[in-house]
Amino acid sequence: MLFRVYFLAFIAAVLAQADPSINTPPSLVQCQPTQLTWNATNTPVYISVIPGGNASAPALMDLGRQSGTSMTWSVNITAGASITLRIVDSNGANAYSALIVAVLAQADPSINTPASLVQCQPVQITWNASKQPISLRCAINVLPINGGQIGTAPFVEFAQLQGNSYTWVVNVHQGTSVTLRLQDSQGVFAYSGPSQTTIKRGETVIATIQWNLVKGSNISMNDKTSAIDEVFPRSGALSMSRVWTTTTGEQLKWKDSVKLYCFSVETGLNLATYDRTYFSLFRDKKSTLDISADGTHLTDDLIITWVIAEKKARNRRRSQSVGRGGGSGGGVSQTEA
Secondary structure, three states: OHHHHHHHHHHHHHHHOOOOEEOOOOOEEOOOEEEEEEEOOOOOEEEEEEEOOOOOOOOOEEEEEEOOOEEEEEOOOOOOOEEEEEEEOOOOOEEEOOOEEEEOOOOOOEEOOOOOOOOOOEEEEEEEOOOOOEEEEEEEOEEEEEOOEEOOOOEEEEEEEOOOEEEEEOOOOOOOEEEEEEEOOOOOEEEOOOOEEEEEEOOEEEEEEEOOOOOOOEEEEOOEEEEHHHHOOEOOOOOOOEEEEOOOOOEEEEEEOOOEEEEEOOOOOEEEEEEOOOOHHHOOOOOEEEEOHHHHHHHHHHHHHHHHHHHHHHHHHHHHHHHOOOOOOOOOOOEEO
């Protein structure tokens, strides 16, 4: 019995002397601040991020010399990355946190896709948006082309909403494919997440685009379905420009700068310009797609490629915004009533 008492006392003494030590954060959310805390008698200490569970690996990131017992770290690692935190005190003693995986931050704003829409029945629509009030729009997933001009698809709109949910009594026809679009008070858009966009000329469907961020998006036209990245590829490995080849062999290139515009690869002539209007919810001026006289014979191709080019540009702006700690939600999604 005496041996047991001494043995437990010895173990307790060893545990009490664990110095340095670093605590494992309850969670790591990409682009969000997290509090790191530790215990160390011999200061200053040096905090670093290493590959998860690999104590011998080189540091992925050096969080610097610290003299206190805590610091705030803005988690600037890729979502899904597995990491371990390492502390080294001024005597060279090491300690490690448990393995932890960074998760993706919820986009702001973002909107959730309802499980179903039943005509004339209430449905709860929920979202995440810190910049309020918001405007919510239910748009029909059809882009009509009439007389060479892109038309405005019908929609139902609910403006100046507060909070994070709204009950909508579904007032669209049965079988209608719709997209929910949220716009926050700073003009940032989010859409209910993968879907379909249909482009029509009159009553004739000229193209259908199936959006899918995971598997890749496809376009169906002329009785053929192709991957968008195959028929509308980037002009270079690092380029954001995209090139489209028409059925007659003419090549169009879309570029995104202050404005999104398209020109002929062969002649260099401007064919179309998309003039974005930010904060359009609060302004009379709306975004417009202008097709020049040199591009009227390519109206169908220009509108199809504009839809894709602008969607890609929006995704880039959202990614950049999320990288700064904010941003907007995922891809466009189809929901049917």
